[in-house]
Amino acid sequence: MASELTYRGGAAPGSASDGGEYSPKPSKPLSWLTRAARYAAAEHRPVFALAGMLLAAALFSLYAPSASSSDASSGRAVSAAAATFSHLSSLPSSASSLHGSAGGKVPLGLRRRALRVLVTGGAGFVGSHLVDRLVERGDSVIVVDNFFTGRKDNVAHHLANPRFEVIRHDVVEPILLEVDQIYHLACPASPVHYKIGARFLLTSTSEVYGDPLQHPQVETYWGNVNPIGVRSCYDEGKRTAETLTMDYHRGANLEVRIARIFNTYGPRMCIDDGRVVSNFVAQALRKEPLTVYGDGKQTRSFQYVSDLVEGLMSLMEGEHIGPFNLGNPGEFTMLELAKVVxxxxxxxxxxxxxxxxxxxxxxxxxxxxxxxxLLGWEPKVPLREGLPLMVTDFRKRIFGDQEA
Ligand SMILES: O=c1ccn([C@@H]2O[C@H](COP(=O)(O)OP(=O)(O)O[C@H]3OC[C@@H](O)[C@H](O)[C@H]3O)[C@@H](O)[C@H]2O)c(=O)[nH]1
Structure with a gap:
């Protein structure tokens, strides 16, 4: 089933490994024409040359609409959440251009065209804040969420908006959608599933650095991850997702962006999923002791969710693939965090x-x-300013509105 929905672009080009012949983004677009002309002349087969030109014209007219960016609907790439990676890597090289088709800078004075944006995991903590910003700037937003950890409440305030749709769907299953951009925040068992033309942003994690031997962590650091430990499924899963994202970029010319998200907190965070900020805040509100694991001297850097959302959007709109660290460099031991709480x-x-x-x-x-x-981004909200905003939200959700 999945394979039927996967790739509808014609014969698969050769893989990157077969002698370096496969080049998804030819640097000399007309070189084939010269070769074809030389061949036709040498072989005295002008009929073939004519057929080649007709074929090229047909292909061009088929492709031209998706390259236009002047019209919202014609510029929209067909995105089918369908492909397995092996299928996706056989997409035609013309499926997307690296810059400009899905976002990019708009000259001053021109109104930016509204985009249709897919946010997987859009009913979750970070996703729902991102959705707020996208709707606010005038885009149409489709949320795909299986509600395993996301909550309808997080997006309920958009339900009456005709520019907003929510689909209950697990992203490990195929789905066909037409969008310009994909923010992939859902964390499925198997990573990226989208066919393409849309710019794809993977939300990776600081956990790819494992228990780091370099401090602070720079994007060029390859990390120190235990491949068989209890947290490996998350760490290695995200590392694999980064690998596959880059393979798609190189092999299928997919436009990609990679964000490595550091610890993030804020309103709408899951109350009981065991993260340290949500644990401490909920515990303090419920008059329970704050549970500090180990000696409490381990450190983390805590970023407020609105800073992260700005970072994700700058990354999506910019011209750089990444990976980019998105986090607040303010570093705290868990005991220091407990004190702030x-x-x-x-x-x-x-x-x-x-x-x-x-x-x-x-x-x-x-x-x-x-x-x-490269993104002109840096966080603005320090922990002592962001935490009270989260506390207000937690108070409401734990005790009900009347006690907020
Ligand atoms: O109640 C608690 C919970 C956690 N902790 C400690 O707090 C620290 C942070 O733990 P968290 O579970 O909040 O977060 P982690 O840093 O381990 O992982 C997190 O980091 C980056 C994100 O991408 C991941 O999604 C997230 O799991 C750990 O040292 C943990 O031992 C406590 O001291 N008490």
């Missing part, structure tokens, strides 16, 4: 030490030089 919610909140989990990274802090220079 005490100061914000309840100075009398007790701390209880618990055994730490296996392979817990000892420290983590993003080097964001690359994002600053």
């Amino acid at each position: 005490q100061d914000t919610i309840d100075p009398n909140a007790r701390i209880e030490f618990r055994p730490n989990t296996a392979d817990d990274p000892h420290k983590r802090k993003p080097d964001i030089t690359r994002a600053k220079e």
Whole structure:
């Protein structure tokens, strides 16, 4: 079934490995024409040359509409959440151009055309904040979410908006959608599933650095990950997703972007999924002790969700593939974080030490030089300003509106 929906572009070109012949984005677009003409002249077969020209004209007219960016619907690439990676790598090289078709800079004075944007995992914590910003700037947004961890409540305020759609769907299954951009925030068992023409942004993670031996972490660092440990499915899963994303870029000329997201917090975060900020905030509000794992001296860098959303959008709209670290370089030990939570919610909140989990990274802090220079992005909300905003939301959700 999946394969039927996968690739409808004609015969598969050769793979990149078969003698380097396959070049998804030919640097000399007319070289084939010269070769064909030489061949036709040498073989005295003008009829074949004529047929070749007709074929080229037909292909051009087929492709031309998707290259236009002046019209929202004609410029929209057909995106089919269908392909397995092996199928996707056989897409024709003309499926997308690297720059400009899906976003990009708009000259001053011209109104930016509205895009149709797919956000997988758009009912989740980060996804729903991203959806808010995309709707706000005038785009049409389609959310695909299986609601395993996402919540309808997170996007309920958009349901009456004709520019918003939500589809209950697991992204491991094929789906056909027409979009310009794809923000892939869902974290499925198997990674990218989209055929293409749309620009694809993978949300990877700081966990690709594992328990890092370099500090702070720069994007060029390859990481220190235990391949068989209890957290490997997440770490290695995201590393594989990065690999496949880049393979698609190189092999199928897919337009891609990769973000490595560091610890993020804010309103709408899952209350009970065990992350440290949500745990501490919920515990302090419920008058329970704050559970500090290990000695509490391990560090993390905490980014407010609106900063992350701005970073993701700058990455999607910009011209650079990445990977880019998106995180707040402000570094805290877990004991320091507990202190901020005490100061914000309840100075009398007790701390209880618990055994730490296996392979817990000892420290983590993003080097964001690359994002600053190439995306013009840096976080703006310090922990002590962002945390109270999250606390207001948690208070409402834990105790109900009346006690907020
Ligand atoms: O109650 C708790 C929970 C967690 N912790 C500690 O807090 C630290 C952070 O733990 P979290 O589970 O919040 O987050 P982690 O840094 O381990 O992973 C996170 O990082 C980057 C994201 O991409 C991942 O999605 C997210 O899991 C760890 O050292 C953990 O041991 C506590 O001290 N107490």
